[in-house]
Amino acid sequence: MEIQITLNGKIIKDHVEPDCLLIDWVRKHGCYSVKRGCETSNCGLCTVFMDGKPVLSCSMLAARANGHNVQTLEGLQEEAKDFVAFIADQGADQCGFCNPGFVMNTISLLRENPNPTDDEIRAYLAGNLCRCSGYEGQLRGIRNYLNHKNK
Amino acid sequence: MADKNVNNAIDLSDLGLDTITETETEFSIGAMVTLRQLELHEGLNTYTQNAIRQAVCDIVGVQFRNMATVGGSIFGRFGFSDVLTMFLTLDCDVELFQGGIVSLEQFSQMKPDNDILVRIIVKKTPGQFVYDSMRNTRTDFPVIACGVSCVNEEYRFSIGARPGKALLLRDEEHILKDGLTENNIRNMSKWVAAHTPTDSNLRGSAKYRTHLIDVFVQRNLIQLRGE
Numbered sequence A: 001m002e003i004q005i006t007l008n009g010k011i012i013k014d015h016v017e018p019d020c021l022l023i024d025w026v027r028k029h030g031c032y033s034v035k036r037g038c039e040t041s042n043c044g045l046c047t048v049f050m051d052g053k054p055v056l057s058c059s060m061l062a063a064r065a066n067g068h069n070v071q072t073l074e075g076l077q078e079e080a081k082d083f084v085a086f087i088a089d090q091g092a093d094q095c096g097f098c099n100p101g102f103v104m105n106t107i108s109l110l111r112e113n114p115n116p117t118d119d120e121i122r123a124y125l126a127g128n129l130c131r132c133s134g135y136e137g138q139l140r141g142i143r144n145y146l147n148h149k150n151k
Numbered sequence B: 001m002a003d004k005n006v007n008n009a010i011d012l013s014d015l016g017l018d019t020i021t022e023t024e025t026e027f028s029i030g031a032m033v034t035l036r037q038l039e040l041h042e043g044l045n046t047y048t049q050n051a052i053r054q055a056v057c058d059i060v061g062v063q064f065r066n067m068a069t070v071g072g073s074i075f076g077r078f079g080f081s082d083v084l085t086m087f088l089t090l091d092c093d094v095e096l097f098q099g100g101i102v103s104l105e106q107f108s109q110m111k112p113d114n115d116i117l118v119r120i121i122v123k124k125t126p127g128q129f130v131y132d133s134m135r136n137t138r139t140d141f142p143v144i145a146c147g148v149s150c151v152n153e154e155y156r157f158s159i160g161a162r163p164g165k166a167l168l169l170r171d172e173e174h175i176l177k178d179g180l181t182e183n184n185i186r187n188m189s190k191w192v193a194a195h196t197p198t199d200s201n202l203r204g205s206a207k208y209r210t211h212l213i214d215v216f217v218q219r220n221l222i223q224l225r226g227e
């Protein structure tokens, strides 16, 4: 089938099989930040934005994104730059595999709620699993970033 | 996504079924409305005193709730469903493309077929609603899900993740007719626990679930009383 998706600001027309997953489609178009993790909708590694909202690209057909705006971390470097250093300072990314999904969902959290409490951060990022860190480093990193921003 | 051969798929995404419309008397919730839309909808959450938000807020994560639809959740009639458990506490109908409008309670007992769920209609019948669930970890399936409501002065107890699909019970023996006293609440929760079939799976045993039902019905009734 024929689809047209705006990927990181660029209109792409493509022919896809009806069962093509969005994760495979964005990776085919060079967005390797999007990682295949659990493939059961649990881990958040494959997070992309569709029309500005975070979704799991491993569980969405490319066809459902037809006519929509899709963004990956490749297209959001500037927005991410603000806070990723604070997370790195905590050594929170360790192996780094979960990082792009985690950064994407943090961008979404901060757009929706620029000054979240610790509990709101935990609740919003509950769908991003990390096998290395135990999450405390990420929480400290975001908290330090918010404290710095609000100074 | 599972590996499964699908011969005939129908795409409902672009049919305008992704909105919640509120009138004086009801909410009309399109089948493609996401769980996140339910979570954030002011009108629905004001009407249900945040019970809907409470029912969906631990389903996987924000990204998942931005995709999973209320239509898929209700049509699936999954045993673990927080969504079905919650909606059964409401005065609620579903509109089926072929089958027309039927009550959700009736629909929940119908056998799966090839009909299409078009929308869910929640009537604004005056009521109070409380929802809670027990989970081994935050984003896991519930071990037990429990919605309690008092709609038009009728108490409803919806128990899901038994692990069978949600079951709706009413106060058939008028245990609560003299109000929500400590004693009545205790007798009611024991009655609901005794009348709800449970089973065991890897998340919990039947006996544990029965015990949880007793605890959660009590807690939810106490909350419903306004404490």
Ligand SMILES: Cc1cc2nc3c(=O)[nH]c(=O)nc-3n(C[C@H](O)[C@H](O)[C@H](O)COP(=O)(O)OP(=O)(O)OC[C@H]3O[C@@H](n4cnc5c(N)ncnc54)[C@H](O)[C@@H]3O)c2cc1C
Pocket (backbone or CB within 6 Å): A040, A041, A042, B012, B031, B032, B035, B058, B059, B060, B067, B068, B069, B070, B071, B072, B073, B074, B075, B076, B080, B081, B082, B083, B084, B115, B116, B117, B118, B139, B140, B141, B142
């Ligand atoms: C990892 C994981 C964890 C989950 N945890 C929970 C949980 O804790 N609590 C909970 O309540 N739910 C949970 N769910 C279920 C989830 O909330 C949704 O109910 C489920 O994903 C179905 O919604 P969907 O929109 O993805 O439907 P789909 O998967 O698209 O559809 C489900 C079925 O219904 C059919 N269908 C879809 N829409 C319609 C319609 N309008 N009319 C007729 N048929 C239709 C489809 O053909 C399919 O057979 C979980 C799911 C996953 C994958």
